[in-house]
Amino acid sequence: MTTSRTTPREVTSARRRWWRYAAGFLVLAVLLVVGGRLAWTWLNPLGEQVIDRSQPVLLQSIKDMSRFEAATGNFQVVVDLEKDANFLPDAIKGTRTLFVGAGGVDAYVDFSALGGDAVTVSQDRTQATVRLPRSQLEKPNLDNSRSYVFAQQRGLFDRVQDFLSGSPGDQRELYLLAEKKITEAAVASDLRARADANTKAMMTGLLKSLGFTKVTVKFTDEP
Structure with missing residues (x-):
């Protein structure tokens, strides 16, 4: 073997x-x-993929600015909006919303309508008189990062309606009401008076830098 x-x-x-x-x-x-x-990183079934299919930004128009931004006021308002049904209790039908609206209002002086006689210069070119229009208030610009719903109460019917529609409710009315109240507050404030004073100071400094020793700035509604 x-x-x-x-x-x-x-x-x-x-x-x-x-x-x-x-x-x-x-x-x-x-x-x-x-x-x-x-x-797994590329084909993660539990992951989320974000695709931006936005269209290119289109320039619609260009407008020359011929105004002086003289002052800006920052405002904040709490809107308390309540809607009740005529014959139903609030627990069944009705809403009450507390909305905090914050934004700014610009005061400006429009130079586009100034005529040739808006500036008068003395013969020796040492004195100048300027007549300007009064300042105006721009539309309030609400800051979305500082404007929000603080609290909200809704009746049973309103909750069911929001659930079926898939939307917590339209907030445009709240924004419009906040803009209206901020506009009223800006009109009642001294924002335009501050803008007029700033415009006078700006024009006086500008003309004195050009060599004029005496500068008088008046508004069109002044004698």
Whole structure:
């Protein structure tokens, strides 16, 4: 009976093959792990993909500005708007909303309508008289980051209606009411008087820098 013996060369060769197989398996495992993580990152079914399909911005018009922004007032108002049903209690039908509206109002002087006689200069060019229109108030510009619904109470019918429509309610009425109240507050404030004073100071400094020693700034409604 013949017994085969494994030679040292065959043992060494077998070990080398085993190490090659082990190294190949390790490389394959690493590739599978890395590829799996990349695939999960790219094809994550639970992830969210944001695609911006907005159209390019179109320039509709350009308007030359010929006015001086003389002052800005910052205002804040709390709008308390309540809507009740005629024959139903508030718990069934009705809303009450507290809305904080914050924004600014610009006061400006329009120079576009000034005529050729708006500026009068003395013969020796040392004195100048300027007549300007009074300042006006721009429409309030509400700051969305500082305007918000502070509290809201809604009846059962209103809650059901909002749930079926999928909308918590239109807030445009609140914004319009806040703009109206801010406009009234700006009219009652000294914002326009401050703008008139700033405009006088600006024109006086401008003309004196041009060499005039005496500058008189009047508004068109002054004698």
